[in-house]
Amino acid sequence: MANQGGALGPALYFRSHVDGVTRLAALVARPDAAGEPGELRAGDARIAPARLARVADLSVWRYDFRLGPDDLGYEFEGRFHSVNTDVTGDMRIAFVSCNGEEEGDLDRDMAERNAMWARLAAQHEAAPFALMLQGGDQIYADEVTKGHPLSNDWPDRAPPDASPAEIEELRQYLRQGFARRYLGVMTAPEYARLSATVPSLSVWDDHDICDGWGSLKDNRTHSAVGQALFQAAREMYLLFQHAATEEDIPDLFMDPQGTSLGWWKTLPDLTIVAPDLRSERSRHRIIGEAGWHALRRIQPVEGQILLVSSVPLLGPRLSLVEMLMMAIPRMQHYEDDLRDQWQSRSHRAEWREMLREVLRMRRAGPLTAISGEIHLATRAEMGAGADHVHQLVASGISHRAPPKGYARGLGWLAGLGEAPLPEHPIRILPLPGQNQRYIAERNFLVLERRDGAWQAIWHLEESGPTPPLPLSG
Template sequence: MLELHDDWDTQALYQDEVNNCNSCDEKSPIRDSGIICGPNLRLVGVNYAQNLYRASMLLVCRGVQCPEVSFIRGPSNSKQVGADTNNISRGQLTSTLFYVDNGIDFYRYTIEFPMESYEQLVKYTIDGEHKPHYRFFVPSKTSNFNVMSYSCNGFSLNVDTTKFQGSMWFDVLNKHAKTHYHVMLGGGDQIYSDGINIFCKGFKKWLAEKNAVKKYRAQLTSELRAELEQFYLNEYLEWYGYGYWKGATLQSKTTQKCFPIAMATIPSINIWDDHDIIDGFGSYSHSFQSTEVFSGVGKAAYKYYVLFQHHVSIEEKGPYLEDESWLLGHKDGDYIEEKSHSVLTRLGPTNALLGLDCRTERKLKQIISWDTYDLVFRRLEQEVAKGKIDHLMVMLGVPIAYPRMVWLESIFSSRALAPVKFLAKKGIIARGLVNSFNGDIELLDDLNDHWCARHHKKERNYLIAKLQDFGAKNGVRVTILSGDVHLSCVGRFRSKLHSHHLTSGKDEDVKKVLNEPEKDVRLMFNVISSAIVNTPPPNAMGALLQKRSGIHHFDHNTDEDMVPLFQTDVDGSNRTNFSFMNRRNWSDLIPIENVMESDYLRGLYQVSLGDYCYSGLVSGTGLQTMQGDTEHDGNKKQDVTYPVTSKGLIASIHAEKDTLNKDSATEAYAVVIPELQKKETTISHAGIKHVSPDV
């Protein structure tokens, strides 16, 4: 009989998986029968009014009957298990066959448990078989969740994957064994599907069509639709089932075996981004996006995105559309022709998550429609009315507090480049300069994707102002989580530091901003963690971003800048690009209360309630704290401290030390995020540019 407690040494269990990360052959690993993908856990939501934890498990099978899933649950700490074992329960999960695809069965298992006064460990078996990672943790009903966050979970088509011998997912599993992550947040690009350009023959033929009229008028035949769907089905089965992926060259292949293991032991909540579909989807011209074939790519990707990442089918109309955790868009997106599916749920009694779908409604000049924004902020007010929220985490696929690149955008979209683009498209010069879709400069879709792109400035400023208003009115600290850019950094909005002041009153305002950040209603961090698998950009990109990362004025009362988090490199040397770390990475956000209750976390950060901590390397000495009653004098406007408060968080970015090291060791860089200990019914946004009139 399965016992609740045993030793779980991830270093010993999964070192073989890491050692074989790049030893796969060309043959697909998908089995002919049995469980061909899963188990894959998803956190559906938490209802504290009903004291109910809700999750689901996905198993994808072929040629076998519905597997039986049994579980045992009880206190995660073996010392809390009573002699009479009354706090240990056993049972079976209820299954639903919710989709069938050419003989492949999709089973969703319902997980619903009451929250207890202690953290629970849930272990499960599938048809009587138990593996060490068939377990997950449910926090106590009074504790907020330990959160792990990641993005860009795959390689670009031409990357030489042999240069990355370790697996960041191995590091995640090692940290999880000690930290107990209750949820992992996929911030977009959970799968890289750009190979559709190569491996889907019908789509490849369409891309190669030279006659623009034929290309734009081509119909999506039933054969091509089936081929597109088969591509995405196989992509998910290989990547989610086995961690297997291949790109354009012999060196562009990998087997990240620790990724499926992580999905079986940490429940996930996901949003999607362009690579979950195809590079740049949503940021090309309306005429190109509206073609039957390219629109069909988006529809096929969406179908399998919700199947594998949300455990639902687009054909389910009841539970699919009505679950309380969904926040549906106002109307169908123009190209995918489905409503956007954002997620809103509590991640603890006083913490919440808003995962915004920034791709389904996306167009060249729109990310999310104004009507959908109205629905989002109406739901947020309803959520606050249910009970106090100390911290709201907002997932956006693309960073919103990030250096501007509008000058590059202007150059790449200039009409003066038309002759060069024509010659590149014909292959006469610089063959890789333009993309194979619509002949634009290859990097232009990435720039158009950014919130700071000229088409999105108005929408960006509207969203930031609305989040500030919501937080100030309700006393909620808002932290934004983003990915996409293949490096890590932390953007920041905060009250303006007046540098040319004539009165002592302004001096006091500056001191309050620097020394009382817990009362700053404009303080919002954008934790940017990317990529957990893909290759980072060169040092030159980090240097360019550092030069572009000065202090910007969002409005007359709000500044935005980058936190100087990476002043020390992973080897202890000083860094000049101190706000940007171009190493593979992932992040976590741990409630301060949980840090104080964990011997491991308390030893890692070495902080106490009331400490004021600098942002930076944790290493073996913990976070650096301000000594004595010292105050910031304003000379160091960026390198300031934040207080360790009972309802706050510690956000850490775990950066890879050595790509050739199979141990996949990382160094942690942390910033303390205090809760908001103040409310303001209204705050001014005077001086804001490019914004909707209702802000």
């Protein structure tokens, strides 16, 4: 079982890159009895830690620092950690998603669980990454609700008569459970090797809260138990995936009120956009008013645009599957899984709106959507010429792949075609070097800029790396 009680960090988080200077944060967690951690040295600066929170008998600390173009890294408690901050020319970005499983995740054999993390770390050692994008389900928190009488039967039951004091006690129970889950994942040696030297940017998905959050019945998510679950998940998401608290929200996210936790970053010839598809989600919408307002204000810089969508933006005609499942009583419990997708018939009008917004951003430069969530690897294209959009799906860095028959079935469905915007048809395509549209293997994605041109390489557990897919232009 992974270490759930020991020290964590340093883990790096990307803040900004302006005029050759990279602003970073490093997160460290220590048992309360260990006291304050040591200083961090970056260039000529010596940085003292600021305590962000106490949770699960730990104190969580943050160091805010900068690295200039001549700085090779930072030193923490006597150990030097190299950081690749050159993002002006050739650069490499790693993309991962779905780091876990719904049941017994941290009881798995850790070498098996983290095998693809070890491969990603080897990639970094061979040619360092400048960023690591994490596309959702960084933890699988579905078991966090177990063991407490108010949440033990979640989501089947949410007791309506709990007192405010009982709900607050539940929230504290849940926040400790989330913290232990993050510790169990982030202290794994394969992950820790990367996180100490590669700054990350993250967006959350449902398992960072609970399976199907936002697509469950409203009387569950709006209940006192559901809101305590969301509040605990949100606090720990900010803390462990952004090294942040509520006070940091205006500096880090597009919506200064934090109703939506979408963000966007600009680097030389690169814009990275990550809308929040969970905070305002309900059974009838994916993005709320705050999220849409923030998204419409984005003006990409010249160059490549990467849009991180925690669920695939381009996909097959799932409305046919929804109709079939609703007609078969024993299949109706899968409705929430399908409603989670942009392609659900419940979200079709909003999906069109999102695709139009993507085409607006596409006018500023080549746009590639990057997604996880489905535990498969695939790619898609929409439109042509000046409206052409790539989508890359890399999902399941530690979640074991579904049966290959499932992948073949999705591939057949994708062959029916889809065009929510009739003038911009969507095509689901095989990965380079593959014959099928969906690949049922654990995987991660590497994005590379070479001589100004971007390309993508999937690393598949059984098949190995794919030939490069050109993205620019």
